[in-house]
Amino acid sequence: MxxxxxxxxxxxxxxxxxxxxxxxxxxxxxxxxxxxxxxxxxxxxxxxxxxxxxxxxxxxxxxxxxxxxxxxxxxxxxxxxxxxxxxxxxxxxxxxxxxxxxxxxxxxxxxxxxxxxxxxxxxxxxxxxxxxxxxxxxxxxxxxxxxxxGQAGAPETEDGPVPVISPLVRRLARQNGLDLRELTGSGPDGLILRADVEYALRAAAQSGAVAPTAEPHTPEPQAAGTAAAAQPTATAARGEIRTPLKGIRGAVADKLARSRREIPDATCWVDADATELMRARTAMNAAGGPKISLLALLARICTAALARFPELNSTVDAEAREVVRFDHVHLGFAAQTDRGLVVPVVRDAHARDAESLTAEFARLTEAGRTGTLTPAELTGGTFTLNNYGVFGVDGSTPIINHPEAAMLGVGRIVPKPWVHGGELAVRQVVQLSLTFDHRVCDGGTAGGFLRYVADCVEQPAVLLRTL
Missing domain, CATH: 2.40.50.100 (RNA polymerase II/Efflux pump adaptor protein, barrel-sandwich hybrid domain)
Structure with a gap:
């Protein structure tokens, strides 16, 4: 007692x-x-x-x-x-x-x-x-x-939590009045995935049992003043689903809107023959040791290009009307997760080799998927690499990750007809794009950076000059 x-x-x-x-x-x-x-x-x-x-x-x-x-x-x-x-x-x-x-x-x-x-x-x-x-x-x-x-009686018992892949899945079920204990998860050991909840909600909506915009179950008693904070700010009309812009998704929305307001951006792009880069990666991985990721090779190319064109590794101090150039490269990379878009940052990417970059990309990507990235791992980037090719698209004009000055975009690498050695051949082709803040440099500098990146993709031996 x-x-x-x-x-x-x-x-x-x-x-x-x-x-x-x-x-x-x-x-x-x-x-x-x-x-x-x-x-x-x-x-x-x-x-x-x-x-x-x-x-x-x-x-x-x-x-x-x-x-x-x-x-x-x-x-x-x-x-x-x-x-x-x-x-x-x-x-x-x-x-x-x-x-x-x-x-x-x-x-x-x-x-x-x-x-x-x-x-x-x-x-x-x-x-x-x-x-x-x-x-x-x-x-x-x-x-x-x-x-x-000192009250007497029988001891209390309670059920254990339902295993779900992420807190967002639990929240999605709660917001739609769905009891997770009634679901059978399709993940390992019965883990409930987001797809399981969405399937159950569609099935319930078709049967009329649960509307997609249903209010959550009546909350348990809570501290005074918090009940109102938990309620939605607007009531969804029939056929509407309202999702609050808060948390990471809200922060991303604010940053992108600010970037569009403040940065006069421009985009240039070029197609490159990535056949030799892919062969070089295959040769590296066949030699034994840790496997080298394609993203790590692209990151290594980025840091070499930024050493030649440092204007793009900078930010603009609008109040002081100054361009602030960095002597280090903290490389951000866009990663899509269940919680929304996050941009983890690889510290001192310019000082890392391909093996170190591969390991750090893998660590930060896993942390992003599990929602364990720290604030320090999500801030302080000086340049961003956006591999949107993983979505199966060729090109994009992304919004710069404020307050950075540039972002390199990489599309999917696919077989295409290409003139190689004076003859038409099928080669592995990728589209590269550079979105940059026109205040930090002109088109000549941006074009020179992108052309150097393309040259390294087409002829990886070019990198030997800066290794």
Missing amino acids: AHASGMHSLEFKLPDLGEGLTEAEIVRWLVEVGDLVEIDQPVVEVETAKAMVEVPCPYGGVVTARFGEEGTELPVGAPLITVAVGERPQSGTGDAAGAENSGNVLVGYGTSEAPARRRRVRQDRPVSGAPAAGSRAVTGQSTVPAAVN
Whole structure:
């Protein structure tokens, strides 16, 4: 039995997540009311305009209240949870009482030891008229677990979470009133994929059981003021589906709109014979060792071209009316994920070889798919490589990733008729495009950069001059 004597509640607020972020959306709670948490244990997963992060609580004790349902946006400084600290509940395992507060309130900071495994405090069923021990706080007041209140009854049981491939899938089901427990996942070990939810929603819409714009299930009681924040800002008319522009998708929308407003961009393009580049990659991979990706070779070509045309590795300081040129290349690359378009950044790409670039592209791509990219991995780029050929298209005129000054686009590589050695032949052809800020250079510089890239694609030996 837990003892209430000497216990007091501390309120943990949404901390400053850095990078100028002022708000975050609750994606998934990692603790329930009544859970015993250790110092610096992650208690909630939130999505900011930069990334998905887990927020650790600096207090150790019993969670007595949660503020905000999944899908709710909270500003920095808003209450997240309250924790009863002081005399720790005895679990019979011999755990000793620890410090109440680590003093660490920023994401990524914590004690040197990993937090202990989350344990559930045994709770007794409340007497009639009393709130359930596992319920959320209805107001700002703390909800003390029944074990602390000394109420008697049978212990509470609860089902485990339904395995889904990402929090977005869970949110999609919740917003459309779909019970995930009724679905059979088509992924490994029954994992529910986004396609499973979309198929179920289409089937339900056809049968009239669930409309695509149905309101979510009635939320559980929550902290005062958060219910209104969780509601949509507009009601969708019949035949409409409204998706809020928030989180990463909202941040991307804002950045693209700003780029269009502020940057006088222009695009030039050229077709290149990539047959020799593909042969060179095949030869590299046949020699043993880690496999080299095509994206890594294109990145290596980019950094060599930027060394020759540094004007494109820059940004414009509009207030100072200055062009700021960088002596390093932090190479961004566009990656499409279930959460929207993200642009992870490979730091110091100019100093990496093809093997290092391949490994870093793979690491950042996987982090993007799982939603674990950090704000630092999504900011600070000086030039972007956009391989839109993976979508099966030949060309594009992309929007520059503000505040950068240029972006190289690469289309699909496909067999096409090509004049080679004075004769018509079938070659592997790719379209390359360069979108650039016309304030940092003129068309001659941009054309020279793109022509050099094309020459390296057609004759990879050209790169030997800069290796």
